[in-house]
Amino acid sequence: MIELIIQYPVLAALLAMVGLSLVFGAVLGFAAVKFKVEGDPIVEQIDSLLPQTQCGQCGHPGCKPYAEGIANGEAINKCPPGGQTTINAIADLLDVEAPTLDEEHGEEKDLPTVAYIREDECIGCTKCIQACPMDAILGAAKQMHTVIIDECTGCDLCVEPCPVDCIDMLPLESTLGEWKWSLPPRSETLALNIIASDRKAHSEASA
Amino acid sequence: MRKVWDIHGGVHPPENKQQSMQQALASLPLAPELVLPLNQHIGKPAIAIVAEGDTVLKGQLIAKADGPISANIHAPTSGTVSGIEDRTLPHPSGGSGPCIVISSDGKDTWAELDACENYQTLDHNTLLEKIRSAGIAGMGGAGFPAAIKLNPRGNLKIDTLILNGTECEPYITADDTLMQTRAQEVVAGAQILAQLLGNPKSILIGIEDNKPEAIRSISKALSEVENNPIEVVSFPTKYPSGGEKQLIQILTGREVPAGKLPADVGVVCQNVGSTVAAYRAVRFGEPLISRITTVVGEALEIQRNIEVPIGTPIGYILEQHGFTAANVSRLIMGGPMMGFALNTADVPVIKTTNCILAPSRAEMPAPPPAQACIRCGMCAEACPASLLPQQLFWYSMAEDLDKLEAHNIADCIECGACSYVCPSNIPLVQFYRASKGAMKQHAIDKEKSDRSRARFEFRQQRIEKAEVEKEAKRAARKVAAEAAKAKLAAKQASEGDSPKTDDTADVVAAAIAKAKTQDISPEVQLAKLERALSSASSRLDRTLARAEEAEGEKKDAILARVKDAELKVSDAKNKLAEFQARENG
Numbered sequence: 001m002i003e004l005i006i007q008y009p010v011l012a013a014l015l016a017m018v019g020l021s022l023v024f025g026a027v028l029g030f031a032a033v034k035f036k037v038e039g040d041p042i043v044e045q046i047d048s049l050l051p052q053t054q055c056g057q058c059g060h061p062g063c064k065p066y067a068e069g070i071a072n073g074e075a076i077n078k079c080p081p082g083g084q085t086t087i088n089a090i091a092d093l094l095d096v097e098a099p100t101l102d103e104e105h106g107e108e109k110d111l112p113t114v115a116y117i118r119e120d121e122c123i124g125c126t127k128c129i130q131a132c133p134m135d136a137i138l139g140a141a142k143q144m145h146t147v148i149i150d151e152c153t154g155c156d157l158c159v160e161p162c163p164v165d166c167i168d169m170l171p172l173e174s175t176l177g178e179w180k181w182s183l184p185p186r187s188e189t190l191a192l193n194i195i196a197s198d199r200k201a202h203s204e205a206s207a
Numbered sequence: 208m209r210k211v212w213d214i215h216g217g218v219h220p221p222e223n224k225q226q227s228m229q230q231a232l233a234s235l236p237l238a239p240e241l242v243l244p245l246n247q248h249i250g251k252p253a254i255a256i257v258a259e260g261d262t263v264l265k266g267q268l269i270a271k272a273d274g275p276i277s278a279n280i281h282a283p284t285s286g287t288v289s290g291i292e293d294r295t296l297p298h299p300s301g302g303s304g305p306c307i308v309i310s311s312d313g314k315d316t317w318a319e320l321d322a323c324e325n326y327q328t329l330d331h332n333t334l335l336e337k338i339r340s341a342g343i344a345g346m347g348g349a350g351f352p353a354a355i356k357l358n359p360r361g362n363l364k365i366d367t368l369i370l371n372g373t374e375c376e377p378y379i380t381a382d383d384t385l386m387q388t389r390a391q392e393v394v395a396g397a398q399i400l401a402q403l404l405g406n407p408k409s410i411l412i413g414i415e416d417n418k419p420e421a422i423r424s425i426s427k428a429l430s431e432v433e434n435n436p437i438e439v440v441s442f443p444t445k446y447p448s449g450g451e452k453q454l455i456q457i458l459t460g461r462e463v464p465a466g467k468l469p470a471d472v473g474v475v476c477q478n479v480g481s482t483v484a485a486y487r488a489v490r491f492g493e494p495l496i497s498r499i500t501t502v503v504g505e506a507l508e509i510q511r512n513i514e515v516p517i518g519t520p521i522g523y524i525l526e527q528h529g530f531t532a533a534n535v536s537r538l539i540m541g542g543p544m545m546g547f548a549l550n551t552a553d554v555p556v557i558k559t560t561n562c563i564l565a566p567s568r569a570e571m572p573a574p575p576p577a578q579a580c581i582r583c584g585m586c587a588e589a590c591p592a593s594l595l596p597q598q599l600f601w602y603s604m605a606e607d608l609d610k611l612e613a614h615n616i617a618d619c620i621e622c623g624a625c626s627y628v629c630p631s632n633i634p635l636v637q638f639y640r641a642s643k644g645a646m647k648q649h650a651i652d653k654e655k656s657d658r659s660r661a662r663f664e665f666r667q668q669r670i671e672k673a674e675v676e677k678e679a680k681r682a683a684r685k686v687a688a689e690a691a692k693a694k695l696a697a698k699q700a701s702e703g704d705s706p707k708t709d710d711t712a713d714v715v716a717a718a719i720a721k722a723k724t725q726d727i728s729p730e731v732q733l734a735k736l737e738r739a740l741s742s743a744s745s746r747l748d749r750t751l752a753r754a755e756e757a758e759g760e761k762k763d764a765i766l767a768r769v770k771d772a773e774l775k776v777s778d779a780k781n782k783l784a785e786f787q788a789r790e791n792g
Contacts, residue, residue, distance in 0.1 A: 052656035054663045062663060134662050153659050176246070178651075179300040180644025183603070184577075184637040 055155030080106035121166035128158035241518030248344035250276035264318035279342035283516035320492035341488030346480035373449030376542030390428035396486035504565035522552035586625035
């Protein structure tokens with residue numbers, strides 16, 4: 001064996017390399033099968049940041065397809081319900097600069113809204129029930145419909161199909177239990193340099 | 208002398224406790240109108256069980272607890288319910304909420320109470336029920352329903368009961384007054400709570416050493432008790448020793464882990480005020496309808512402690528104490544460290560109101576503007592929860608919720624020691640409160656969006672499934688139709704063959720078939736088929752017209768219908784042609 005290697009060093013080296021590549025190839029192939037990642041994790045991560053209103057304002061039929069779109073390089077500023085917070089979060093995740101919301105797709109609402117059906121005007125056509133992506137509208141043909149407030153995401157999709165225009169989007173009433181403190185107003189000195197030794201930031205800001 | 212431990216951090220603000228201790232505990236003439244918010248405690252609001260115009264007696268139940276984490280509300284005096292309406296609440300938001308308003312009749316007539324002299328013989332559940340139905344909510348300021356804490360989960364062994372008489376916040380002397388004037392009731396209450404918790408090994412009453420009078424009177428009351436298991440523990444004054452977790456650490460050396468309850472380390476802690484309320488509930492059947500409140504501040508002529516019915520408007524109380532609105536810098540409910548400013552005096556005293564503070568401008572000037580952080584680290588030294596206030600501050604400014612969580616902002620007790628020591632006057636605790644609120648909101652939003660996603664996905668699945676089922680049905684119908692056609696063809700074929708065979712059965716069948724065809728004349732059949740054809744084609748035209756109008760998803764549905772109509776037309780045509788061929792042939 002050793003004699004053979006000494007006799008044909010080039011051939012032996014070649015054989016060794018081939019052997020090694022076969023072994024590693026097998027290991028990698030096995031790992032690829034064994035530890036296969038189902039789906040695209042980045043899509044899942046983006047999807048978890050989107051507000052799940054399924055409103056379609058981004059031009060996709062739901063939040064997941066938009067998440068897939070973003071993963072494929074689409075702009076991240078097409079989600080009005082999520083607003084700037086969502087854009088910032090996605091920009092953070094993808095490590096890109098956060099753009100402002102694309103007004104073409106709608107404006108960010110100040111308050112969350114929910115659909116409200118004026119029940120005595122409802123004719124029971126079920127059109128809004130079919131349109132609701134959340135199954136949040138309850139009712140049957142020729143029976144009055146009503147919105148399950150807790151499930152409504154305020155996507156607006158039920159407003160357009162209503163033949164008698166009896167659906168309003170009303171701001172969600174907030175209770176005292178949901179009240180929270182707001183951040184204190186930032187005084188100028190505090191806004192310019194959080195830390196007193198932030199000389200650079202200070203000079204930049206004042207320049 | 209029992210060993211006491213020290214807590215990390217803490218501050219020593221000016222105590223300012225002597226102002227309200229110059230006069231004895233007093234009471235006020237009854238206010239003409241009492242306002243009782245339905246939510247004076249932590250948890251769900253109570254449900255009103257009286258209606259406008261009802262006559263109520265003092266101590267009568269007027270709102271029932273909604274579920275276990277809620278508390279009953281009773282009428283603090285006799286009178287009529289003049290309304291159940293939204294009033295401004297004593298809440299930092301300055302918002303309003305549902306309240307029961309009682310116009311007092313001035314008679315203060317008690318409802319019949321369920322007094323019990325030999326309460327020592329009562330069993331656990333009866334005792335607990337008495338305390339629960341009295342609507343006692345933590346009177347130190349947090350307002351957590353007392354009965355829940357007194358009934359810890361079955362697997363937890365409670366070995367220490369702590370009565371919190373610390374009252375570490377400046378200005379407040381309500382608990383101090385209570386312990387001086389009602390020491391016997393505190394002790395009797397402690398015995399009841401101990402009985403409820405299965406007589407824990409140690410029963411401690413924790414009092415800071417700046418209240419020697421209270422310590423003396425409690426000790427005296429204890430010396431009158433036979434086989435006394437209760438111990439008064441005094442420890443050095445420091446803010447915030449009165450925080451539940453801090454007091455437990457001072458008295459037992461045990462630290463309550465993050466996210467856990469005192470019961471998890473074998474301790475139950477109750478405020479002395481709640482203890483007295485529990486005693487009165489059990490012994491006399493009296494619900495919680497009044498409390499001791501400190502009324503203090505330089506904008507008042509009289510500064511003292513008063514026993515006041517819950518629901519008394521603060522404006523009325525101030526009026527009785529010589530309040531000068533021009534002098535006050537801001538009106539505060541609670542102490543100067545953890546209290547909140549009231550926008551209006553038109554709010555009532557609730558179960559958790561331990562102090563009404565009306566400081567003058569000189570006494571409590573407006574906070575100077577915040578400066579930049581100089582990284583001195585004094586906040587970290589002062590933090591009783593051993594957190595890193597600087598880091599929390601920066602992450603709060605950046606609204607970085609993940610980082611805040613990683614730095615355990617949830618363990619912040621919002622005591623304000625960090626803001627107090629900050630040489631740059633940064634309102635640190637305000638940032639933490641806001642960030643905690645934002646985190647709570649974020650968690651709620653996250654839960655909602657997860658649920659929305661699940662619902663949406665479920666809907667997609669359901670629609671897909673329905674589509675597949677429809678498709679399967681369509682296919683099944685097609686197969687059935689073809690089978691029927693084949694059968695018909697076979698039958699027709701056999702009809703054609705029948706005359707050739709001698710089989711009698713076939714002859715009979717042929718005869719019947721013949722008779723049937725003879726029943727309907729060819730003209731009638733022709734007319735029928737023509738009618739079918741014309742109706743099918745007109746239907747096709749109609750659907751086509753509609754298809755042009757329709758858009759989007761609907762278009763697909765209508766196009767399917769068009770195809771259906773086309774099929775019907777061709778079917779009718781085929782039948783007609785077949786018939787004509789047969790007739791002619």
